[in-house]
Structures are given as C-alpha cells and as structure tokens.
Amino acid sequence: GEDVEQSLFLSVREGDSSVINCTYTDSSSTYLYWYKQEPGAGLQLLTYIFSNMDMKQDQRLTVLLNKKDKHLSLRIADTQTGDSAIYFCAESLFGSGNTGKLIFGQGTTLQVKP
Amino acid sequence: NAGVTQTPKFQVLKTGQSMTLQCAQDMNHNSMYWYRQDPGMGLRLIYYSASEGTTDKGEVPNGYNVSRLNKREFSLRLESAAPSQTSVYFCASRAGDSQYPNYGYTFGSGTRLTVV
Numbered sequence: 001g002e003d004v005e006q007s008l009f010l011s012v013r014e015g016d017s018s019v020i021n022c023t024y025t026d027s028s029s030t031y032l033y034w035y036k037q038e039p040g041a042g043l044q045l046l047t048y049i050f051s052n053m054d055m056k057q058d059q060r061l062t063v064l065l066n067k068k069d070k071h072l073s074l075r076i077a078d079t080q081t082g083d084s085a086i087y088f089c090a091e092s093l094f095g096s097g098n099t100g101k102l103i104f105g106q107g108t109t110l111q112v113k114p
Numbered sequence: 115n116a117g118v119t120q121t122p123k124f125q126v127l128k129t130g131q132s133m134t135l136q137c138a139q140d141m142n143h144n145s146m147y148w149y150r151q152d153p154g155m156g157l158r159l160i161y162y163s164a165s166e167g168t169t170d171k172g173e174v175p176n177g178y179n180v181s182r183l184n185k186r187e188f189s190l191r192l193e194s195a196a197p198s199q200t201s202v203y204f205c206a207s208r209a210g211d212s213q214y215p216n217y218g219y220t221f222g223s224g225t226r227l228t229v230v
Binding site: 033044102103 | 219
C-alpha cells in the first residue's frame with residue numbers, strides 16, 4: 001500500500017541550508033509534493049515533481065528524487081526565520097483509476113535559529 | 115477571492131453532539147477531499163468525492179459521513195462526536211481528472227474542532 005515517512009524535526013541556523021527527507025513506498029507512476037504549513041494556517045503547495053524526473057529547482061528550493069531508493073528530499077538554500085514551519089511530503093498516484101487522493105507524511109517541523 | 119472556504123473556523127462540541135463542517139470551492143474543481151490533521155500523524159484522508167454525485171471512504175472514515183451537495187459544496191458530518199475526533203479538519207479541492215497531473219490541489223484554512 002501507499003506509505004510516506006518523514007523525520008519529525010530539523011533545526012538549522014539562519015543562512016544555512018536545510019534538507020528535509022522523505023521516503024515513499026508506492027512504485028507506481030506518481031506525483032510527489034512538498035507542502036508548507038505555518039502555525040495556525042492551512043497548507044501551501046511549495047513544489048512538486050513527477051516520478052520520471054530526478055531534480056527540480058525553483059529559486060531557493062531544490063527537490064531531489066531517487067527513484068531506486070524511493071527517497072525524496074527538499075533542500076532550502078539560505079534558510080530564513082520565515083521558513084520555520086511544518087513541511088509535509090505527499091504522494092499522489094497518477095493514471096487510470098486514480099482518484100487523486102494525497103497520501104501525506106507525518107510532517108517535519110523546521111526550526112530556524114537566528 | 116477564489117479558493118476553498120471552510121466554516122466554522124473553530125468549534126467546541128460536547129461528546130455525543132452532532133455537527134456539520136461546511137466546505138465550498140469556487141474554482142469549478144471536480145474532486146473534493148476531507149482530511150484530518152493530528153500531531154505527528156500528518157494529514158489523513160477521511161472521505162473524498164472524485165466528482166459530483168460520488169463519494170468514497172478514505173483512510174479514517176469511521177464516525178463521519180459526507181455529502182457532495184453540488185459541484186461547489188462538500189460537507190462533513192459528525193453524527194455523535196467523540197473526544198477522539200478532536201482534530202484540525204481540512205477540506206481540499208483539485209482541478210483535472212484521473213488522467214492528468216494532480217498538482218491543482220487547493221486547501222482551505224481548516225476547522226479546529228475540540229470535543230469535550
């Protein structure tokens with residue numbers, strides 16, 4: 001079945017790079033997403049990657065996908081205090097019969113120290 | 115502003131009470147979803163509606179019912195609230211269908227429910 005796993009907590013210094021990791025189990029064609037949730041708020045889509053890609057870069061964000069190991073990472077360059085939030089990895093199946101439901105990891109709380 | 119609107123934002127219920135969480139989207143999306151968020155467990159799917167007129171169970175449907183009233187609205191009902199249903203509830207909608215990329219998800223801002 002589908003399962004997504006993340007570590008629960010990461011602490012970094014302002015200006016450093018942050019790397020948040022995620023593993024998933026489904027081997028079907030899939031989209032993988034990173035969402036950000038600030039305290040008391042809903043979920044904001046940061047970026048996504050399709051399973052036939054290895055890397056995607058968007059300004060300070062870099063997503064790396066290792067399909068062999070089913071491992072996804074989100075790197076945030078020059079981390080700022082405003083990046084402090086919970087980051088969720090999520091997976092969604094693609095193709096015939098797909099209902100589009102997202103399967104979420106537990107969320108990684110990123111703490112950025114000044 | 116276009117998006118997903120959830121009401122109420124906060125609610126306190128007594129055990130055994132019933133209530134309906136409302137969700138509406140104005141983006142003409144086909145699919146709608148209800149998730150609950152609990153600390154350390156991420157978001158878990160309660161029910162979803164792939165299109166108007168259809169609903170299906172997700173990962174944690176027990177104690178809930180849903181209604182896809184029309185294309186815009188998807189409500190979640192707790193018939194007899196229990197303390198275990200204390201959570202933050204998120205509604206989401208999605209553009210496209212099963213054959214196309216799923217990146218069109220939009221989430222509401224959540225309903226914080228406490229059952230005492």
